[in-house]
């Protein structure tokens with residue numbers, strides 16, 4: 001077993017610090033690796049290194065940076081199965097789910113490599129003779145990136161790529177329980193030629209390491225993905241410093257089937273969106289809205305499909321759903337199941353840990369769960385559970401369905417399953433979410449498309465991903481030209 005250091009200044013540096021253990025959620029007896037529990041002073045050092053490196057890195061041409069992005073894509077492709085296994089081992093998701101993360105990032109590297117070669121500024125005509133105006137987009141400086149554990153490779157990567165592609169340097173703090181996956185993108189960049197000090201990865205607690213990133217005056221922008229609770233805390237901690245803050249937070253997403261929609265499609269989408277990554281996806285469907293008249297038929301079909309979900313170690317072929325990622329998450333999800341029962345929702349399927357053999361007894365496995373007769377006022381219909389727990393809710397007409405979709409404090413994504421264009425358009429206009437899916441599951445993004453949530457799902461000042469990410473990681477400078 002390797003004891004891993006952090007990546008300040010471009011080298012994996014074992015620190016004279018206490019090390020903490022990363023364990024396999026499919027078998028918590030297995031220690032995967034150890035990482036240092038850094039202190040505030042280490043992060044200050046990392047930010048200093050990033051600041052010193054910035055002046056040199058920003059001077060590299062977009063051509064040089066694009067070449068590095070293309071090379072990183074090649075490096076990752078050459079070791080993709082290694083990275084895939086690293087993700088599954090520490091996060092628990094299945095191998096195909098881990099493969100999705102790596103494949104998407106390979107594409108994203110090429111996308112941003114191409115994008116920065118394109119014009120990032122504009123020329124605008126002037127009101128003065130022989131004059132014109134030029135807008136230039138320039139990097140911000142040191143950017144602080146803080147990420148959660150549920151997409152431990154994809155999320156750090158989709159922030160680091162546009163950040164350094166546009167000439168910034170970064171300090172990255174991945175979730176404490178999944179640093180190995182984040183380290184893979186850092187290593188790939190370095191192996192492709194990113195100079196030391198451009199990407200600095202630090203590990204340790206959110207309260208200390210994360211907080212230093214948020215409050216340090218040399219950090220020019222913060223991009224955070226995580227819970228609503230921590231997002232609010234970060235927003236408050238930034239205080240009156242004029243820095244950019246991008247917050248991508250939780251979700252309480254709904255899929256609405258109408259009587260003009262395809263029931264088989266609904267069962268397929270809702271099952272995938274509930275069980276993928278054991279429900280630990282901010283885009284997961286956790287509310288399934290069904291017209292009253294279709295309720296019994298749909299519930300029967302859904303239950304039959306849930307019974308077929310193969311739960312197990314994500315490393316094994318044929319497993320559809322792995323464990324949840326930590327003991328904390330396991331206890332949280334089981335507690336929500338108890339809350340659902342005590343609130344009077346009807347437990348139709350699941351609702352318990354999977355146990356009974358060596359394969360399951362040392363992992364955080366939970367049976368996919370369906371609650372029926374869930375109403376808007378129940379906590380399981382309002383709060384983000386982040387586990388494989390689905391609430392089935394009935395509605396009379398589209399107005400009521402839209403009202404239910406909008407009834408939580410979140411606003412990330414919502415799906416409508418319908419073949420009626422009027423219903424689809426009305427739904428798209430009235431739901432208060434950043435991402436509407438029409439006959440497409442709430443999970444899965446096209447990462448070259450802008451992304452962000454409304455209401456409690458994010459501050460939505462800047463979008464992530466797509467061309468829009470360039471706006472977050474650069475600022476516009478205007479140059480007025482006159483020629484005699």
Ligand SMILES: NC(=O)C1=CN([C@@H]2O[C@H](COP(=O)(O)OP(=O)(O)OC[C@H]3O[C@@H](n4cnc5c(N)ncnc54)[C@H](OP(=O)(O)O)[C@@H]3O)[C@@H](O)[C@H]2O)C=CC1
Nearest residue numbers: 147148149174175176205206210226227230248249250282
């Ligand atoms: N909208 C979106 O795109 C997405 C949102 N999410 C959301 O992420 C959440 C799950 O991830 P989880 O990791 O538990 O979320 P947390 O909010 O607990 O943590 C996210 C990151 O913030 C760090 N952190 C914790 N406290 C602080 C603090 N006070 N200051 C600075 N950083 C801090 C954590 O460090 P540490 O690990 O050390 O605690 C971690 O790196 C869910 O709510 C989910 O919906 C997830 C994916 C996508």
Ligand SMILES: O=C(O)CCC(=O)C(=O)O
Nearest residue numbers: 151281282283443444445
């Ligand atoms: O599916 C994706 O591309 C990423 C989704 C994500 O970040 C999330 O929902 O947690």
